[in-house]
Structure formats: structure tokens, C-alpha cells
Amino acid sequence: xxxxxxxxxxxxxxxxxxxxxxxxxxxxxxxxxxxxxxxxxxxxxxxxxxxxxxxxxxxxxxxxxxxxxxxxxxxxxxxxxxxxxxxxxxxxxxxxxxxxxxxxxxxxxxxxxxxxxxxxxxxxxxxxxxxxxxxxxxxxxxxxxxxxxxxxxxxxxxxxxxxxxxxxxxxxxxxxxxxxxxxxxxxxxxxxxxxxxxxxxxxxxxxxxxxxxxxxxxxxxxxxxxxxxxxxxxxxxxxxxxxxxxxxxxxxxxxxxxxxxxxxxxxxxxxxxxxxxxxxxxxxxxxxxxxxxxxxxxxxxxxxxxxxxxxxxxxxxxxxxxxxxxxxxxxxxxxxxxxxxxxxxxxxxxxxxxxxxxxxxxxxxxxxxxxxxxxxxxxxxxxxxxxxxxxxxxxxxxxxxxxxxxxxx
Amino acid sequence: xxxxxxxxxxxxxxxxxxxxxxxxxxxxxxxxxxxxxxxxxxxxxxxxxxxxxxxxxxxxxxxxxxxxxxxxxxxxxxxxxxxxxxxxxxxxxxxxxxxxxxxxxxxxxxxxxxxxxxxxxxxxxxxxxxxxxxxxxxxxxxxxxxxxxxxxxxxxxxxxxxxxxxxxxxxxxxxxxxxxxxxxxxxxxxxxxxxxxxxxxxxxxxxxxxxxxxxxxxxxxxxxxxxxxxxxxxxxxxxxxxxxxxxxxxxxxxxxxxxxxxxxxxxxxxxxxxxxxxxxxxxxxxxxxxxxxxxxxxxxxxxxxxxxxxxxxxxxxxxxxxxxxxxxxxxxxxxxxxxxxxxxxxxxxxxxxxxxxxxxxxx
Numbered sequence: 174x175x176x177x178x179x180x181x182x183x184x185x186x187x188x189x190x191x192x193x194x195x196x197x198x199x200x201x202x203x204x205x206x207x208x209x210x211x212x213x214x215x216x217x218x219x220x221x222x223x224x225x226x227x228x229x230x231x232x233x234x235x236x237x238x239x240x241x242x243x244x245x246x247x248x249x250x251x252x253x254x255x256x257x258x259x260x261x262x263x264x265x266x267x268x269x270x271x272x273x274x275x276x277x278x279x280x281x282x283x284x285x286x287x288x289x290x291x292x293x294x295x296x297x298x299x300x301x302x303x304x305x306x307x308x309x310x311x312x313x314x315x316x317x318x319x320x321x322x323x324x325x326x327x328x329x330x331x332x333x334x335x336x337x338x339x340x341x342x343x344x345x346x347x348x349x350x351x352x353x354x355x356x357x358x359x360x361x362x363x364x365x366x367x368x369x370x371x372x373x374x375x376x377x378x379x380x381x382x383x384x385x386x387x388x389x390x391x392x393x394x395x396x397x398x399x400x401x402x403x404x405x406x407x408x409x410x411x412x413x414x415x416x417x418x419x420x421x422x423x424x425x426x427x428x429x430x431x432x433x434x435x436x437x438x439x440x441x442x443x444x445x446x447x448x449x450x451x452x453x454x455x456x457x458x459x460x461x462x463x464x465x466x467x468x469x470x471x472x473x474x475x476x477x478x479x480x481x482x483x484x485x486x487x488x489x490x491x492x493x494x495x496x497x498x499x500x501x502x503x504x505x506x507x508x509x510x511x512x513x514x515x516x517x518x519x520x521x522x523x524x525x526x527x528x529x530x531x532x533x534x535x536x537x538x539x540x541x542x543x544x545x546x547x548x549x550x551x552x553x554x555x556x557x558x559x560x561x562x563x564x565x566x567x568x569x570x571x572x573x574x575x576x577x578x579x580x581x582x
Numbered sequence: 583x584x585x586x587x588x589x590x591x592x593x594x595x596x597x598x599x600x601x602x603x604x605x606x607x608x609x610x611x612x613x614x615x616x617x618x619x620x621x622x623x624x625x626x627x628x629x630x631x632x633x634x635x636x637x638x639x640x641x642x643x644x645x646x647x648x649x650x651x652x653x654x655x656x657x658x659x660x661x662x663x664x665x666x667x668x669x670x671x672x673x674x675x676x677x678x679x680x681x682x683x684x685x686x687x688x689x690x691x692x693x694x695x696x697x698x699x700x701x702x703x704x705x706x707x708x709x710x711x712x713x714x715x716x717x718x719x720x721x722x723x724x725x726x727x728x729x730x731x732x733x734x735x736x737x738x739x740x741x742x743x744x745x746x747x748x749x750x751x752x753x754x755x756x757x758x759x760x761x762x763x764x765x766x767x768x769x770x771x772x773x774x775x776x777x778x779x780x781x782x783x784x785x786x787x788x789x790x791x792x793x794x795x796x797x798x799x800x801x802x803x804x805x806x807x808x809x810x811x812x813x814x815x816x817x818x819x820x821x822x823x824x825x826x827x828x829x830x831x832x833x834x835x836x837x838x839x840x841x842x843x844x845x846x847x848x849x850x851x852x853x854x855x856x857x858x859x860x861x862x863x864x865x866x867x868x869x870x871x872x873x874x875x876x877x878x879x880x881x882x883x884x885x886x887x888x889x890x891x892x893x894x895x896x897x898x899x900x901x902x903x904x905x906x907x908x909x910x911x912x913x914x915x916x917x918x919x920x921x922x923x924x925x926x927x928x929x930x931x932x933x934x935x936x937x938x939x940x941x942x943x944x945x
Contacts (some may be wrong), residue, residue: 177613189739202657203889205772224702225702227701227702227703227704229735241666259786267817280826285736286714286715288736293690294694295777296772296776297691297694297772298698298823300619300621300622300624300772300775301695301698301699303619305929309779310779310780313776313777313779314778314780314781316694317738317926318737319736319737319738319926319927319928320926321831323750323831323926323927326829326831327831328703332829332830332831334827334828334829334928334930335737335827335829335928336735336737336744336748337735337736337737337741338730338733338734338735338736339682339714339716339734339735339736340716340733340734341683341714341716347733349749351733354688354751354752354755354757354852355751357755358751358754358755360754360755374688374697374702375693375694375697378697378705378710379693379705379710379713380710381809382702382705382706382708382710383711384707385705389589393625407695414606415605425874429719434730434731435730435733436723436728436730436731436732437679437729438723438729439726440722441644441711441712441717441720442711450729453729503781510704525722526610548824556821564714565712567711567716567720568714568718568719568720568732569720569724570720570732574596
């Protein structure tokens with residue numbers, strides 16, 4: 174059957190018009206700016222939420238609970254909200270306010286890897302120990318990954334369709350990318366995107382038993398790196414059709430210019446050492462605007478500090494981008510926030526563009542001599558035209574986001 | 583652009599293929615097992631895939647340690663691609679989308695059991711990677727060498743519709759030519775007990791009229807922009823709409839959300855030949871059936887979940903495969919409404935139409 178070819182749909186430009194974040198650096202973009210550029214610090218501390226007596230890794234970067242206490246009660250319905258609900262509510266509220274509370278997003282796309290995992294843990298322990306029967310119903314109700322987002326939506330007075338992406342550590346970037354696709358292709362005018370994840374014992378022990386977590390400090394791209402530390406965070410971005418944003422006089426924090434997604438089928442937990450899939454994701458992200466790789470001025474790397482990830486990403490960046498391009502992994506400060514990472518680092522990339530500053534890669538001494546990029550070790554000013562933000566995840570998920578300065582049509 | 587359903591397959595408690603459909607159509611009950619935990623001595627009935635329906639012989643290295651959810655998913659996806667007339671060795675550019683609710687709960691429970699019973703130092707690194715939500719998608723992509731778009735969506739029972747909606751968006755934008763959408767779920771005592779805690783599932787006694795049994799299995803559909811062109815088998819069905827869905831924050835909001843959803847579906851398809859419903863427990867059943875009757879009157883309604891159980895993330899895909907088989911036996915101008923009501927505050931639906939029915943609108 175011959176089907177008439179319809180013309181390709183018009184591609185729209187996408188503006189970032191709202192930002193909201195809660196991370197180990199603090200609550201809100203103002204605190205985050207200080208932590209990122211002015212007083213960057215390694216946020217890893219000894220874990221106290223559960224026993225780490227039998228794990229190699231003892232530390233994680235957590236959000237201070239006192240930062241979220243003003244949000245209680247989060248809603249009439251949710252009397253004992255999970256920390257992830259509070260983090261999402263804080264991030265969502267800030268993003269909406271920074272977007273001028275207008276327009277109403279049509280759809281919400283959020284990334285996560287473990288949802289309300291600590292509730293699942295509580296439920297399981299309660300079953301095994303035959304205790305806490307009354308708390309089990311609460312644990313079950315708050316385990317599902319969409320619950321923190323629903324709680325946050327209710328807190329902010331929103332109701333809209335919700336998509337949750339669980340592409341492992343690339344979830345946050347994938348969620349932002351999916352929002353970009355919806356607006357670019359004309360399916361939506363305004364989308365709320367982001368990611369969240371909270372610290373949980375199961376995931377902590379999981380990375381530890383794989384020896385992916387370090388008993389020392391996190392040293393992305395360092396030749397003596399020994400693994401990651403986990404973190405927790407929530408980040409929300411409001412994406413809007415660029416023409417609409419300009420017409421209503423919105424503050425445009427950056428343009429989300431491109432998105433690349435590839436799948437690396439090499440191994441469930443390890444990337445192909447050639448870096449081919451990562452490189453392809455970055456190329457795809459630049460292709461939407463035909464931006465030459467030489468124009469990329471900064472890459473916010475996935476940079477988990479595991480031997481395999483950094484080696485692969487290092488090869489990919491060296492092959493694609495110009496020699497001397499600035500690279501840093503902000504996981505050196507806040508750890509790996511899993512499903513939130515891509516969205517958190519998207520916000521860091523936007524802030525870098527607007528400040529013309531590159532955040533540092535802490536704890537770095539020396540890297541692989543074959544790499545051609547510069548690992549930026551102290552925060553510095555730099556004219557930035559284009560920024561790439563990379564995320565790689567278990568299952569071979571790769572995502573890359575291309576940001577450039579917000580500009581009029 | 584309305585996408586086509588060019589291939590479909592499922593692995594259910596009733597088996598696979600056309601036989602499973604015939605059994606579901608007549609309301610036959612699928613295979614039921616009693617599963618239990620030695621740790622807390624709980625026992626639960628649930629619908630399970632019978633041994634004869636499980637594919638044997640998939641010796642791909644990725645499947646060696648994978649959980650049932652991955653096995654069901656790969657089996658269903660490969661069968662759907664074959665049903666679509668596609669070469670399994672030539673799918674590098676195939677987009678892969680998964681719909682999951684609980685994920686690999688078997689491995690997650692086993693891993694946490696090791697932590698709590700034996701200590702974190704004894705937790706096995708072989709188990710943890712299989713607990714991630716996108717492990718099944720990764721195993722499928724690896725076997726097909728599909729290196730492009732892959733998404734795993736997680737949600738309640740309506741996540742399957744959301745996944746098909748995402749596929750439609752990709753096709754419409756030209757970001758993919760073909761997409762395989764897979765919903766898969768496995769059962770485990772901890773999952774059964776969680777639903778029993780909310781009195782939504784039964785604990786080791788035959789289901790009462792309004793109690794449900796959880797089920798396992800997978801269903802897959804292959805969606806394409808065009809049917810009948812090179813590489814695509816002539817697709818018998820077309821998606822006239824895949825709704826983005828509604829969220830409701832309180833149960834009291836559910837009737838209003840259901841009314842809004844069915845109102846939109848009715849605009850596209852005012853006279854379906856049948857409906858495929860998703861719920862079998864109040865208050866969801868009351869809201870779903872009530873809204874159906876309000877908008878579509880006495881159109882026959884099918885409840886296939888009574889035959890293969892509440893399969894959560896796989897359920898909407900199973901309902902869609904059921905609808906696809908149903909349309910093959912109906913008038914070539916017929917269409918079917920599929921609705922999906924999830925327990926965690928999300929509902930959605932779609933309209934599947936036979937190829938000769940008038941194309942209603944771009945999706």
C-alpha cells in the first residue's frame with residue numbers, strides 16, 4: 174500500500190524557562206551557585222541512615238533534612254511524606270516560580286532509578302520481623318516511583334499527565350531529552366522535566382558489592398580513581414517553546430539545542446571501551462543544530478570516577494571534541510545522584526552558560542596521558558557558547574544534552 | 583499520522599498466541615500457582631505462565647542470570663517482531679520501549695533478603711544489576727543489537743498506554759520508523775503481600791468477586807508509521823488515538839478523570855464494536871464501567887484480566903494485544919476502545935481500528 178509522504182514536521186526551538194533544585198549543595202539555585210562556583214566542597218559524609226559496618230564504602234552525599242522542613246505538611250493527604258516527595262516538591266515549586274508561574278506545563282516527564290525504595294525496604298523488614306503492621310500500608314502506598322512526583326504536583330496545585338523514565342543513571346537526561354522532543358516536534362508547548370532519587374540501603378549496598386563505590390574519596394578522571402560515592406537530589410526544569418517564551422517576555426536561562434540517545438549493548442554494567450556509543454550520543458546532540466564539536470566549550474561529564482566509565486567517556490570526548498576543551502564532573506562534589514543526575518547536571522550546565530563559569534572537578538591530580546581535554550580543577554571564568562552534559566547508565570543507556578546561550582530568534 | 587500495529591505477541595497465564603486469545607474471550611481462567619516465602623511464611627495465589635508456554639532454548643549469554651520478567655519480555659518481543667514479518671538479525675535501528683510497574687521484584691527481594699538475613703557483606707554482585715528497571719530492555723536490545731532509542735517507562739497499570747503514546751510520538755516525529763513496545767511483569771511473594779496489605783489481592787484463598795489475583799507475563803506490539811511497505815507485514819490494525827491520560831490525586835477525583843478520558847475517546851470513536859476494560863475491583867471498576875456506560879451505552883465490554891490476572895505494567899499491552907486479535911475476527915471497519923486504570927492515580931486509553939475503518943484524525 175502506497176502512503177503519501179507527509180512533509181517532515183516543523184522543528185521548534187526549546188527554551189529553558191524554569192529551574193528548581195535540591196542537592197547536597199543546598200536548596201535552590203542561589204545556594205547551588207555558591208556551592209558550584211564560589212565555595213565548592215566535597216559533600217561526602219559518613220552514612221548514618223543505615224549500617225555501613227559491612228560495606229567497603231562508608232560515605233554518601235545527602236540533602237540536609239532541615240532544608241525541607243518548611244514544606245511540611247506537604248499536602249492534606251500525605252501526612253508522612255518520603256524525603257523524595259519533599260525534595261521534588263521543593264524543586265518543582267522553585268522551578269514554577271522561576272518560570273513566573275506561567276504557563277501551566279501540559280505534561281510532566283521525570284527520571285528516577287529507585288523511586289521510594291526505602292519504603293520498600295521498610296515493608297520487607299516489617300514482613301520478615303513480623304512488626305509494624307500498621308506502617309505497611311503506608312510503605313506500600315509510598316513505594317511507587319510516581320508517588321513523590323504526585324505529592325509534589327499536589328503541593329504545587331498541578332494536575333497533568335505524568336511519564337516516569339527509569340533508564341538507570343541516564344534517567345534524568347532522558348527525561349529532559351524527552352521533554353525537548355515533545356516541544357521540538359510540536360506535540361507540546363510547555364513541559365515540566367527533571368529527575369529525583371533518594372539514598373537507600375539496597376542501592377548503596379548494590380554499588381558497594383560491585384566495587385563501583387569507593388572506600389576513599391571520589392576522584393573523577395584521576396588515574397588513581399577507585400569509584401563513586403552516591404548522592405541524592407531532585408531537579409526540575411521547565412521547557413517551553415522558544416517563540417512562546419520570547420513572546421511572553423520570559424527569562425530564558427538557556428536554549429536546549431539538542432539531545433542524543435544511544436544504547437551500548439556491550440555489557441549490562443560496563444560501557445564499550447571504545448566509547449563509540451557515548452560519542453554517538455554527543456554527536457547526535459550536536460546534530461540538531463549542526464553545531465561543530467569544536468564549538469563545544471565545556472562538557473559536564475558523567476564522570477562517576479569508576480575505572481570503566483571515565484576511561485570510556487575520556488576516549489569519546491578526546492575523539493570528538495577539540496583538544497583542551499574544559500571538562501569537569503560535578504559528581505566530585507555531590508556524588509552520583511542516579512536518576513536525578515542528568516537533570517541536576519543539566520541545571521549545572523545552564524548555570525555555567527549563564528555565568529560563563531566552569532565548575533571544578535575536585536580531587537583530581539593526574540589523568541590518562543592519552544586524553545586531550547583539560548580537567549578543570551578550580552572554578553574559573555570562561556566564555557561559553559555551547560555546553561554538553563553527558564549521562565551513562567546501566568543497561569548501556571547513553572544520553573547527551575546540548576545547551577547554548579538563550580538567544581532571541 | 584496514525585501509527586499501525588504491524589505485529590503482536592504475548593506470553594500469559596493462558597499461554598501464547600491465538601489460543602490464549604480464544605481462552606480469554608470465553609473467560610477461561612489461566613494457570614494459577616501458589617507461591618510463598620520461607621522468610622515470613624506467606625502464601626499467595628497468582629496467575630503464572632504455564633511451563634509449556636515458556637520459551638526454552640534462549641541461550642543468549644545475557645539471559646543466563648536474568649529474571650523471569652526479562653525472559654517473558656524477550657520471548658514476547660521476538661514473537662511480535664516475527665509476527666510483523668521482520669528479520670530479527672536486522673534491527674539495529676529499531677526503537678525499544680518498555681512498560682514496567684514493579685520490575686525485577688524477584689531479584690530485588692532476593693538481594694535485600696541477603697542484606698537483611700546475611701549482612702551487606704554477603705550481598706551478591708550477580709543479583710544487583712538485574713534489579714534495575716531497564717535490565718529487561720537492555721537484554722532485548724543486546725539480543726537484537728538495537729543501538730538507538732531505548733526507554734523504560736515505569737508506572738502503574740496505565741504505563742503501557744503511556745509507552746505506546748511515546749512510541750507514537752517517536753514515529754510521528756520521524757525519530758523512528760518502527761518501535762517495539764513491551765510490557766512485562768513477574769510475580770513474587772513480597773509483591774503479592776504488598777497488594778494484599780491494601781486488600782487489593784487475596785492471600786491464599788480463591789479470589790472473591792471483587793478481589794484480584796496478580797499475574798505475570800508479557801505482551802509486545804510492533805508499531806510503524808506505515809503498513810504494507812517493504813519490511814512491514816500488512817498491519818491489520820491502526821491506532822486512531824493513544825490518549826496521554828489523566829492523573830487523579832484523590833479517589834473522589836476518579837469519576838471526573840474517567841469522564842474526561844472517555845469523553846475524549848468517544849470524540850474519536852463514537853461507535854466502537856467493543857471495549858476492553860482494565861479493572862475488576864471497586865472503586866476503580868465502578869468508575870471505569872460507569873464512565874464507559876455513560877459514554878458508550880451498551881457496547882460489549884471484555885475483562886481479559888479475569889483470565890490472566892492483574893499484570894500491572896504488562897496489563898495495557900495485554901489488553902491491546904487482546905484488542906488486536908479481537909479486530910481480526912470482526913468487521914474490517916470495526917474499532918475497539920481499550921481503557922487502562924492504574925492503582926496509582928493514573929488512567930489512560932486508546933482506540934484501535936481495523937484497517938478499513940475511516941481514519942478519524944491524526945494521533
